[in-house]
Amino acid sequence: MICFVDLKGKLLYISENVKDKIGFERESFQGKTLRNLPAFPFQQKKKLKAMLAKLRRLNSLQDEVEIKHCSGRMVYLSVNISKIDLDGKKLILCVARDVSKARLIRRELQAVNRKLEIFIRTSGAPMGVYDRTGVLLMMNQSAAEQLHGRPEDFIGLSIKEFLPEGAPDYLERIRRIFRSGRRAEYKDLVYLPIGARWYHSSYLPLRDESDRIYAVQIISSDITESKLSREQLIESEAKYRLLFNSANDAIFLMKDDKFVDCNKKTLKMFGCAREQIIGQTPYFFSPPNQSDGQDSKKKARKKILAALAGRPQFFEWQHRRLGGEVFDVEVALNCVELRGGRFIQAIVRDITERKRAEEMLRQGEFRLKQLFENMRSAVAVYQSVAGGRDFIFKEFNRAGERIEKIKRKDIIGQKVTQAFPGVKRFGLLKVFQRVWRTGRPEHFPVSQYKDERIVGWRDNYVYRLPSGEIVAIYNDVTARKQAEQALKESEERYRTVVNSMAEGVVSLDITGKIIQINQRALEMSGFKREQLMGRNFISVLPRIKMDAASLAAAFKDIIIGRGSVKRDWTFINLAGKEITLRVEYSPMISGGRQVGLTALLLDVTEIRQIEKRKEQLIAAVSHELKSPVALTQMAIDLGKRSLAAGNLTKVSDACGIAQQNIERLSRDVNNIVDAFSIDLRLARLRRLSLGPRIAAILRERKIDLEAKGLKTRVVMGRYVVRVLMNERDLDLVLGNLIDNAIKFSAAGTLEINTAVKGDRVLVTVKDRGRGMTKHEIARAFETFFKGSPALPGVGLGLPISKQILTRYNCNIMIRSAGRDKGTAVTVELPKQ
Numbered sequence: 001m002i003c004f005v006d007l008k009g010k011l012l013y014i015s016e017n018v019k020d021k022i023g024f025e026r027e028s029f030q031g032k033t034l035r036n037l038p039a040f041p042f043q044q045k046k047k048l049k050a051m052l053a054k055l056r057r058l059n060s061l062q063d064e065v066e067i068k069h070c071s072g073r074m075v076y077l078s079v080n081i082s083k084i085d086l087d088g089k090k091l092i093l094c095v096a097r098d099v100s101k102a103r104l105i106r107r108e109l110q111a112v113n114r115k116l117e118i119f120i121r122t123s124g125a126p127m128g129v130y131d132r133t134g135v136l137l138m139m140n141q142s143a144a145e146q147l148h149g150r151p152e153d154f155i156g157l158s159i160k161e162f163l164p165e166g167a168p169d170y171l172e173r174i175r176r177i178f179r180s181g182r183r184a185e186y187k188d189l190v191y192l193p194i195g196a197r198w199y200h201s202s203y204l205p206l207r208d209e210s211d212r213i214y215a216v217q218i219i220s221s222d223i224t225e226s227k228l229s230r231e232q233l234i235e236s237e238a239k240y241r242l243l244f245n246s247a248n249d250a251i252f253l254m255k256d257d258k259f260v261d262c263n264k265k266t267l268k269m270f271g272c273a274r275e276q277i278i279g280q281t282p283y284f285f286s287p288p289n290q291s292d293g294q295d296s297k298k299k300a301r302k303k304i305l306a307a308l309a310g311r312p313q314f315f316e317w318q319h320r321r322l323g324g325e326v327f328d329v330e331v332a333l334n335c336v337e338l339r340g341g342r343f344i345q346a347i348v349r350d351i352t353e354r355k356r357a358e359e360m361l362r363q364g365e366f367r368l369k370q371l372f373e374n375m376r377s378a379v380a381v382y383q384s385v386a387g388g389r390d391f392i393f394k395e396f397n398r399a400g401e402r403i404e405k406i407k408r409k410d411i412i413g414q415k416v417t418q419a420f421p422g423v424k425r426f427g428l429l430k431v432f433q434r435v436w437r438t439g440r441p442e443h444f445p446v447s448q449y450k451d452e453r454i455v456g457w458r459d460n461y462v463y464r465l466p467s468g469e470i471v472a473i474y475n476d477v478t479a480r481k482q483a484e485q486a487l488k489e490s491e492e493r494y495r496t497v498v499n500s501m502a503e504g505v506v507s508l509d510i511t512g513k514i515i516q517i518n519q520r521a522l523e524m525s526g527f528k529r530e531q532l533m534g535r536n537f538i539s540v541l542p543r544i545k546m547d548a549a550s551l552a553a554a555f556k557d558i559i560i561g562r563g564s565v566k567r568d569w570t571f572i573n574l575a576g577k578e579i580t581l582r583v584e585y586s587p588m589i590s591g592g593r594q595v596g597l598t599a600l601l602l603d604v605t606e607i608r609q610i611e612k613r614k615e616q617l618i619a620a621v622s623h624e625l626k627s628p629v630a631l632t633q634m635a636i637d638l639g640k641r642s643l644a645a646g647n648l649t650k651v652s653d654a655c656g657i658a659q660q661n662i663e664r665l666s667r668d669v670n671n672i673v674d675a676f677s678i679d680l681r682l683a684r685l686r687r688l689s690l691g692p693r694i695a696a697i698l699r700e701r702k703i704d705l706e707a708k709g710l711k712t713r714v715v716m717g718r719y720v721v722r723v724l725m726n727e728r729d730l731d732l733v734l735g736n737l738i739d740n741a742i743k744f745s746a747a748g749t750l751e752i753n754t755a756v757k758g759d760r761v762l763v764t765v766k767d768r769g770r771g772m773t774k775h776e777i778a779r780a781f782e783t784f785f786k787g788s789p790a791l792p793g794v795g796l797g798l799p800i801s802k803q804i805l806t807r808y809n810c811n812i813m814i815r816s817a818g819r820d821k822g823t824a825v826t827v828e829l830p831k832q
Contacts, residue, residue: 023070056361250348422451504601526574722832736797746767
């Protein structure tokens with residue numbers, strides 16, 4: 001049907017077949033506007049108006065309109081409208097085609113599809129609808145039950161996902177139906193969770209209103225019981241055997257509780273030959289009892305009976321290989337119908353590695369729990385409450401209980417502000433809130449916590465877990481703070497001791513800057529403390545009778561780690577007095593590296609003077625004594641010859657000469673004795689008995705010995721042992737040895753032995769204390785060295801003793817078998 005309309009919608013021409021299409025005469029339309037035609041319902045008139053308005057912007061359009069037939073029925077027209085030029089006029093050409101039948105067919109097809117969907121969903125036969133790629137579009141309840149599921153579990157999945165064994169064939173059939181458009185019939189052995197079943201399936205093409213195939217419907221019926229033939233059974237068994245033997249899990253077939261078949265994986269898993277397993281029972285290859293303590297045979301029989309009753313079983317089990325090795329498996333039991341009756345199919349998977357991994361995970365969790373419980377640091381886990389304004393305890397370890405003197409059961413679930421009311425004033429609550437809000441860990445420096453119950457110093461580290469919980473790891477550093485205070489006090493005492501020493505002590509840093517100097521060194525130099533502290537030693541070189549280059553070289557030797565260096569230097573102090581200092585430089589070690597050196601200054605001016613006078617005395621002896629001795633010898637010879645000759649006068653003269661020279665010799669000897677006595681007084685050396693000195697020192701330490709419960713045993717030689725020493729030096733050496741033995745002994749007996757070896761007296765002090773390592777022995781004579789910062793003392797006893805003994809050309813030795821095996825220290829003393 002064709003018509004021409006002007007731009008205002010007035011009908012100029014309509015084809016003669018209008019009556020055939022809508023039943024109205026052609027003349028009833030001629031000259032009227034489209035909106036006034038009786039064939040157009042009210043709603044369509046609005047639509048026509050909109051179409052004309054749209055056509056003003058476009059050259060053409062296509063739509064579908066609804067027109068009333070003169071009989072009252074509705075006619076549906078597909079309309080193509082376009083603007084044309086005809087004899088210089090702008091007209092609208094309308095070409096209409098009756099699509100009422102096609103629309104009716106489409107509606108009927110939709111109704112048929114709805115009925116088909118209802119039919120598919122409610123049919124008792126398994127049905128499914130698939131698209132070209134094999135994706136399931138629809139499935140009824142019967143088909144879903146065959147797969148042990150619900151329709152919605154499979155819709156949207158590819159057929160390869162729930163029927164993988166036959167999926168390639170099914171997909172090829174679906175594609176063939178799409179190509180040919182003809183239905184097809186097939187018979188298949190389908191492997192389902194319920195077992196292998198034979199089905200007769202019809203593949204039907206489904207068409208839309210355009211007669212285009214949009215899906216394939218598969219309707220199946222179970223023909224296992226009625227249609228299974230021997231050939232089909234053999235073929236199905238061959239397929240099953242291929243799957244059976246290529247499976248990566250062990251697969252058994254059991255008749256009652258006896259193995260009647262197994263695959264190759266079974267033989268490998270159980271370490272046996274086929275004939276060793278066929279005819280046996282599953283509990284023959286099991287230990288007597290399972291891991292839960294149940295009897296293997298009874299438990300296996302119970303599982304088999306349940307499977308035979310139609311209830312599939314899935315459980316963990318322990319099997320035993322033929323060689324006796326027990327291993328863990330997962331077992332799935334299903335009852336299957338095969339030719340010859342009902343069988344149990346068992347699929348067994350070795351899960352030894354998984355169990356081992358699970359055990360490692362359990363062990364890891366156990367170790368983590370043990371670490372949590374046995375850490376020396378306290379660990380607390382908190383959960384935020386009230387939007388992070390407070391936190392409650394979730395976990396608390398034993399170290400926390402010990403530090404805070406509280407039981408975890410008393411604080412778990414309690415707010416931190418309740419359990420520790422001083423936490424706000426302490427400042428830790430704000431740290432919790434920041435870490436909880438930002439997720440950034442924070443270290444809360446050492447601070448003192450205090451409330452009505454506890455007081456102590458705490459060092460906290462706080463971080464947030466992914467769960468949002470807050471973890472605080474902290475240590476009680478109260479003892480350390482107290483130790484620091486004690487160290488400070490000890491340093492004060494050390495400074496007092498150093499300042500009271502008879503020797504000068506000067507400490508330099510690695511650059512040669514003076515960082516410490518005691519009172520005796522100041523007295524020697526004549527400087528005031530503020531004049532030397534912080535100054536480089538080079539600045540005092542003009543006062544030393546030695547060129548700067550030589551002194552700098554000596555200092556360099558010490559700094560680069562060549563050990564201790566001893567020098568005698570002549571020094572002119574500020575008072576202008578020339579003194580000779582014996583300086584022993586020792587490196588200062590900290591953290592395994594040298595940080596400076598310590599100089600021990602001994603004023604040897606008098607000793608050098610004594611040595612000089614000794615040289616003078618030796619010269620005097622060699623000169624003054626030789627002459628009178630020679631003259632006396634000559635007089636004696638003369639007297640002998642005169643007496644033999646009977647010349648008494650000459651005998652008398654010879655006696656007179658001898659007497660005169662003997663008197664001279666006597667005077668010279670007395671002078672030498674006097675000079676030697678002066679030397680001894682200058683050197684302050686005395687003959688000292690060891691026994692009384694040791695007894696006196698032990699009496700002075702009586703309180704310390706009793707405080708530690710120590711006994712003493714002194715073993716002296718058979719003879720009275722005396723040494724030639726300055727009394728103060730002897731007391732210092734023995735006192736240091738005995739003090740160290742007391743300090744590092746917890747109990748037992750302190751032994752002191754003496755022995756004589758040549759011109760030396762050996763004194764050994766032996767304890768049963770903490771002992772010393774080889775490293776500690778090697779560094780024992782370093783100034784300020786201690787085996788551990790926690791040990792008592794300041795590390796000066798042994799270095800001072802060694803320096804004293806060095807002046808006497810004596811040695812000191814240390815022996816120890818190791819930690820907690822005691823120490824023996826032996827010193828050499830000059831024998832009288």
